[in-house]
Amino acid sequence: MAIKHILKLIFKHKSISLLITLQIAIAVTIVGNTSFISYRTLQNWLIPSHMAEEQIINVYTRVFDKDLDQGALIERDLQNLRALPEVEFASYAANELVLATVNGRNFVHNSLDREKQGERLALFAQTPQGVEALGVKLTHGRTFYDTEYMFTSTGPQAQRASVVVISNTLAQALFPEQNALGQTLFLHTERLPYQVIGIYEDMMLGENAVYNNSWYHSAIIPEAHYGQNSQVNYILKVHTDGSKRTLENIENLLFKEEGRIVKQVEYAARAKKRLWDGRSTFAFIMMGISGIAILVTGVGIIALVSFSISVRTKEIGVLRALGASQNRVLRTLLLENSILAFVGIAVGLFAALWLNQYFVTNLRIQGLIVPWLAAIVAIAVWLLSACAVYIPARKAAKIAPAQVTKTS
């Protein structure tokens, strides 16, 4: 049978052909998108963090005694921490720890224009030694003078700093045309002005920023407020690489203070892994959905093709009688299916493109189209449909010609 005849038969059996095509299209749409998302998500973890993951430590504590003077406590803690032989630098940290955003979402703006959407970033609000604890490598400008640090309790009289150091990528995002040094940017919901005095090499620092694809967007301000809630957190830099003892020593030290609990002391590497685990779970769920879609499609195609072949048993027997070998019958059915699969895949890819657009713009899911992955999905779905057809097609090819030609 020539392609011409196959096409004629496809058009004769419109509804079943349409169903098979649709099934394939849906599979391509689902599998295409889930694989884009999974791939992009997993791929993010190849992005280097550029930081000393085994030397930076996040410390989370909680003050449950409401009468405790948090300001005095923090001063005491920092002094004690710095006195530990392992600790190089220690800084109080407000809402943002390394790869662990405690709360809030931070935006930065390059103008006061309320219409313009700002850039997401990891905003580190630190006390002295904050810059050193993060291990920031300055490329332009300077870091903070001691006098520039503001450390007060939250509230209307909270003092604000006036300077900021930002990462290289953020500098380019905010001031693409000019040198960012000396420029003013605006932070917090009140859009307070800060002058850029330094730019540092990119580091992957913020959890929230990473989630929003702005992994290298970060800034450090020399202002830290306490007392907003019960949380009191620190960022430390130690010179013992990944040592468990160090974590214990820190924990024991902080434990001595009454009226608060030490929630966690962890290396940045651990925070990164947690972030990674969460995201890979997401990727694996996506893969699971792909698997189910493939399974449903496979079973669906087998059922549909079995049906479409069962109504054509006689036809196939006649073809055999007229001189079609089993191989030719098999090839014809596979070719017929490939034509349907081709249309289905084309439709599916368009649908995937459209859905992808929707995901990326409306749900802020990362997963832009990966052309070679789309090609693999297309080939995989085609192979799957070919395998699904193979089973009923082989059975059909085995039909003895006399079996159907005898009955009228």
Add this chain to the structure above:
Amino acid sequence: MLKMNDISKIYRTDLVETHALSGVNLTVEEGEFIAVTGPSGSGKTTFLNITGLLETFEEGQYFLDGEDVSQLSDKHLSRLRNEKIGFIFQGFNLISDLNLYDNIEVPLIFRGLNKQTRKQRIEESLELVGLGSRANHFPAQLSGGQQQRVAIARALAGKPRFLLADEPTGNLDTMMARQVMALLQEINRQGTTLIMVTHDNELAQRAHRNIQILDGQLSDIAKSQLTDLAV
């Protein structure tokens, strides 16, 4: 051209074994015209199917042009069916989803003929059976007799050396039956070997040789005996 030694065919179902053919011996020479008669259910179609390589058999040997067909692969058998044998089935077996032109074209494509030749052969053979103007009709739009003629046209288009016809006039009126018969005789005269199953003794008379099948047993009979068996 064809030689059968002791061919037997048994159909086994859960309850019964039907000996559709038992111990068939037959030699057919190139260019012969053989009419096969016998009562319903005696094994005529089974015999024709085995001859036409549509069915396998349990015992015996079958040589077609000197080749032992029981040894051949499916591919080889399919090619022989397509190239050497033309089959006119008892129930036309046209492909209902294709029009007449396409129906006749299918075996020609298997043969590997080019488009030009195919077109010419299709038109010729449709003309021959008087359906030249109906190429674009579908089988369901034709009467039983017309469908029968399409089946004949399909068998003839391939210009087979060996034509097997199972009741080719069964669905035709006397007039048409005679015309088709004349056509088959003409084709035989041009060299095609013809084996035809028929209930019509008058048509059977026109064959070179008559064979009768009774309960799966095959035997040559004289023309004078034909009338006695009219069913």
